[in-house]
Amino acid sequence: GAVVSQHPSWVICKSGTSVKIECRSLDFQATTMFWYRQFPKQSLMLMATSNEGSKATYEQGVEKDKFLINHASLTLSTLTVTSAHPEDSSFYICSARDPGGGRGTGELFFGEGSRLTVL
Amino acid sequence: RKEVEQDPGPFNVPEGATVAFNCTYSNSASQSFFWYRQDCRKEPKLLMSVYSSGNEDGRFTAQLNRASQYISLLIRDSKLSDSATYLCVVNTNGGYNKLIFGAGTRLAVHP
Numbered sequence: 001g002a003v004v005s006q007h008p009s010w011v012i013c014k015s016g017t018s019v020k021i022e023c024r025s026l027d028f029q030a031t032t033m034f035w036y037r038q039f040p041k042q043s044l045m046l047m048a049t050s051n052e053g054s055k056a057t058y059e060q061g062v063e064k065d066k067f068l069i070n071h072a073s074l075t076l077s078t079l080t081v082t083s084a085h086p087e088d089s090s091f092y093i094c095s096a097r098d099p100g101g102g103r104g105t106g107e108l109f110f111g112e113g114s115r116l117t118v119l
Numbered sequence: 120r121k122e123v124e125q126d127p128g129p130f131n132v133p134e135g136a137t138v139a140f141n142c143t144y145s146n147s148a149s150q151s152f153f154w155y156r157q158d159c160r161k162e163p164k165l166l167m168s169v170y171s172s173g174n175e176d177g178r179f180t181a182q183l184n185r186a187s188q189y190i191s192l193l194i195r196d197s198k199l200s201d202s203a204t205y206l207c208v209v210n211t212n213g214g215y216n217k218l219i220f221g222a223g224t225r226l227a228v229h230p
Binding site for chain 1: 165
């Protein structure tokens with residue numbers, strides 16, 4: 001079935017550095033991808049919607065200059081956490097919809113997630 | 120008030136038990152409803168969509184009550200492999216454009 005791949009799975013960085021996370025749709029083209037963040041024992045929170053060839057749409061309260069999103073192709077979206085701080089430590093997950101795949105319902109597939117720890 | 124509320128659990132049940140999870144949502148305009156399963160430190164995976172008439176998939180039965188804005192998931196004959204966190208998910212736009220996730224209900228099935 002359709003697969004969404006995220007890289008890296010784990011990343012540890014120093015405070016003040018930037019970290020890039022990649023999200024790829026492997027078997028289908030995704031004009032739209034979604035970026036979520038999940039803190040321990042909390043729900044997934046949508047951060048932004050990544051649109052191929054145009055600017056991302058950010059949810060209220062998410063700083064677009066801190067969380068840079070680039071959707072340069074139909075199979076790749078990247079999230080860059082700029083000047084990371086310890087409070088940015090979280091589980092970041094991307095997702096994409098396969099319009100013709102899944103169980104015929106345009107199922108949303110999630111990447112494996114990227115666990116960021118900022119020291 | 121949270122948009123999607125779930126009992127966090129944990130629900131500790133023996134193998135073979137029947138367990139039910141509940142979920143309420145606040146936006147009456149919500150159009151699509153889902154149950155996702157999330158294993159520890161893994162990504163969520165779609166368990167099943169929830170239809171107005173209720174639907175069943177093997178040991179899993181989902182129900183929707185739009186009047187009460189209430190969704191349920193029933194698991195029969197629990198297996199050890201059912202141990203996970205079950206996420207109630209709603210969408211107000213239809214489809215998958217903007218999903219609102221509950222914090223999840225944790226299930227632990229023991230021998």
